[in-house]
Amino acid sequence: MKKLTVLLITITFGLQLQAQKVNQEDSLMLRNIYDMSLLNGKSYDWLDYLSNEIGGRLSGSIQAEQAVNYTESELKELGLDKVWLQPVMVPKWTRGLPEYAYIETGPGKTTITNICALGGSVPTPDGGIKAQVIEVQGLEDLANYGRDQIEGKIVFYNRPMQADLINTFEAYGGCVDQRYAGAMEAAKYGAVGIIVRSMNLRNDDLPHTGAMSYGDTPPDQRIPAAAISTNGADFLSSTLKILPTLKFYFKQNCRTFDDVQSYNVIGEITGSTYPDKYMVVGGHLDSWDLGDGSHDDGAGCVQSMEVLRIFKELNYKPKHSIRVVLFMNEENGLRGGRKYASEAKLKNEEHIFALESDAGGFTPRGFSFDTDAENFAQIESWKPLFEPYYIHSFTKGGSGADIGPLKDGKVVLAGLRPDSQRYFDHHHAASDTFDAVNKRELELGAATMTSLIYLVDKYGTTNEVTKVKN
Known part of the structure; x- marks a missing residue:
């Protein structure tokens, strides 16, 4: 029994030394x-x-x-x-010429705002699009308004990234569906275009592009899609509360080959x-x-x-x-x-x-x-x-x-x-x-x-x- 105990101790000690040697070798390699x-x-x-x-x-x-x-x-x-x-x-x-957009609060009263076309979007007509705006907080919000309130308007998706989530990729995942599927879903209700709040936790004037999809929407029913900067989104949202009848104009020249x-x-x-x-x-x-x-x-x-x-x-x-x-x-x-x-x-x-x-x-x-x-x-x-x-x-x-x-x-x-x-x-x-x-x-x-x-x-x-x- 004593010999067996000594043998086990010897084996255990040998394994520990071997593990220590391997650990030292790996540690040295990582340092190098x-x-x-x-x-x-x-x-x-x-x-x-x-x-x-x-x-x-x-x-x-x-x-x-x-x-x-x-x-x-x-x-x-x-x-x-x-x-x-x-x-x-x-x-x-391709994006083409730089995009252009403004918020119109009355005849001749406009405020230029920063947008960029979403990747894969169709262009606007040559003269651009100008229409009233309906603000929603996500794809699921479209059904709350229905075709009667959406048709002929620009849908403004304004659900922000959730700032209290420490994992920012989780926050991104919580709102990126607006960018990816926003145009496809809004078109079903007769919208003429969409504007999406940029996927960004910082307040700035930079619009953020990204991929979007039309799914199986027929080409002749596809509507243009653009991102608006976070500052622009906040301004548009606050102005809509004061003047729900304001109009938004945007023009983009993107093209798919x-x-x-x-x-x-x-x-x-x-x-x-x-x-x-x-x-x-x-x-x-x-x-x-x-x-x-x-x-x-x-x-x-x-x-x-x-x-x-x-x-x-x-x-x-x-x-x-x-x-x-x-x-x-x-x-x-x-x-x-x-x-x-x-x-x-x-x-x-x-x-x-x-x-x-x-x-x-x-x-x-x-x-x-x-x-x-x-x-x-x-x-x-x-x-x-x-x-x-x-x-x-x-x-x-x-x-x-x-x-x-x-x-x-x-x-x-x-x-x-x-x-x-x-x-x-x-x-x-x-x-x-x-x-x-x-x-x-x-x-x-x-x-x-x-x-x-x-x-x-x-x-x-x-x-x-x-x-x-x-």
Whole structure:
């Protein structure tokens, strides 16, 4: 009995020493990763070029094509094992001449207000639209007024983001249906156009664009849709209370063309042990056209590129094949994400993990994971390694739109979660520009992503048929 006790103690002590050694190795590796990103990073320079030399990268635009060529070239410069372009057909919508709008409170009494067309909207007639306005607090509010009160008017959706929600993405989700489906639903009641309060927690004069859909509405029944700034929305709402018969005028010149060919940009480091098992890290290369798309999602693209660059610089040879995928057309179609997933399925590729950065280049706080309890428990066990870098939030939940089509019940999906309090100040607006990105915060995010990819590559996932050996 005594010998057995001694043996158990010896085994336990040996396992503890082994675990301590592994923990020290991982801790040192993470330190090297953060040092490489913060002291010798490339992400900020890449973003500078994307933002300031190319600019907003609307799907189907010349700028989107330039971004494809630039990032392909930069990935080739890294000396990856493979770099290629994956063709994908994308929608082409253009804004045209700047929009114009005013509030008319009497003959010759007008107040100009800031609007922007929603992505995918039809234009107004050449002379614009002028009509009375009916304010509603959401899609469900339309039925309370009915066709009698809505027909021939402009519907003004004015439900704001809920300011008391700490998770700003939850607040965004609580009102974005007005933007996406507002025109489709208002048209059913005979509205001639819609104006939507910008998805923004800050009071300012910047309208925020974003995708909208007409669903199966016949083309001849589609009505123009625009966003109004939060200051403009407050002014319109307060003026309506005083003068319900006021009129709103707006003119926009947007246009939809036939689909055009674009590309996902893909680079790969081939796995040394499991070359046929794939891990993905990525963001979307397209952006809206009002700003230069620095936070949404230039930041996610350059952070993802930096993951593979850091591995090359540190001479780390991953066990699994690791791909960076710069998806095209997340903003107004998700064509790139769907194309990548369909091609992977067609080729019978086994993906074990995918990480997306599409929440801005702000200070990283942690990750969210779309996975089962067993994989989440393993990932949570790595939290102490991240604590020196103030990464503390590991939650189960969503991941990212572009990697979502990869979901099959086995692949672990994850999303980088930066501090979100300032994100919607810039989201889809003219203020989403390079000067709004902090270099250090961007680099911390890249290092945090690289660290998670390293740990998953080293230890594998619990869903793998052949468990990775340390």
